[in-house]
Amino acid sequence: MANVTFSSPKIKKDITVYATAGDCKTLLATARANNIPVNFECENGECGSCAVEVVVLSSRQPMGMHLTEKEKTALKLAGKISRQQIEDAELKDVPPPWRLACQYIVRDEDILVKF
Numbered sequence: 833m834a835n836v837t838f839s840s841p842k843i844k845k846d847i848t849v850y851a852t853a854g855d856c857k858t859l860l861a862t863a864r865a866n867n868i869p870v871n872f873e874c875e876n877g878e879c880g881s882c883a884v885e886v887v888v889l890s891s892r893q894p895m896g897m898h899l900t901e902k903e904k905t906a907l908k909l910a911g912k913i914s915r916q917q918i919e920d921a922e923l924k925d926v927p928p929p930w931r932l933a934c935q936y937i938v939r940d941e942d943i944l945v946k947f
C-alpha cells in the first residue's frame with residue numbers, strides 16, 4: 833500500500849488516498865478514481881497538461897522513476913525538466929521533481945503530489 837497525498841490550491845485541503853501496490857495505475861488514473869481535479873487532456877504523454885510535482889516521502893530509494901521518452905519530451909517542452917535532471921534520473925537514479933501524471937506509475941511508496 834502506498835499513500836498518495838494530493839495538494840493543490842484547487843482543493844480545500846490535502847487529500848490522501850491509498851494505492852494498492854501492483855495495480856500499475858498511473859497517477860492520473862489514481863487521481864481521477866478519487867475525483868481529484870488534476871488537469872489532463874491527451875492522457876498519452878504528449879500535451880504536458882498533467883504535469884505535477886512529485887515528492888517521495890519515504891527515506892528509501894525512490895521507485896517510480898522511469899521516464900518515458902514521451903514524458904521527457906513533454907516536460908522539456910513545458911520547461912519542467914532540464915537535460916541535467918534527465919541525466920541524473922537515468923544515470924544516478926535521482927528522480928526529477930516534475931512528472932506527467934498520465935505517465936507516472938504509482939509504486940509502493942508514499943508520495944506527495946502538488947498540482
Ligand code: FES
Nearest residue numbers: 875878880882934
Ligand atoms: S494528459 Fe497529456 S501529457 Fe498527460
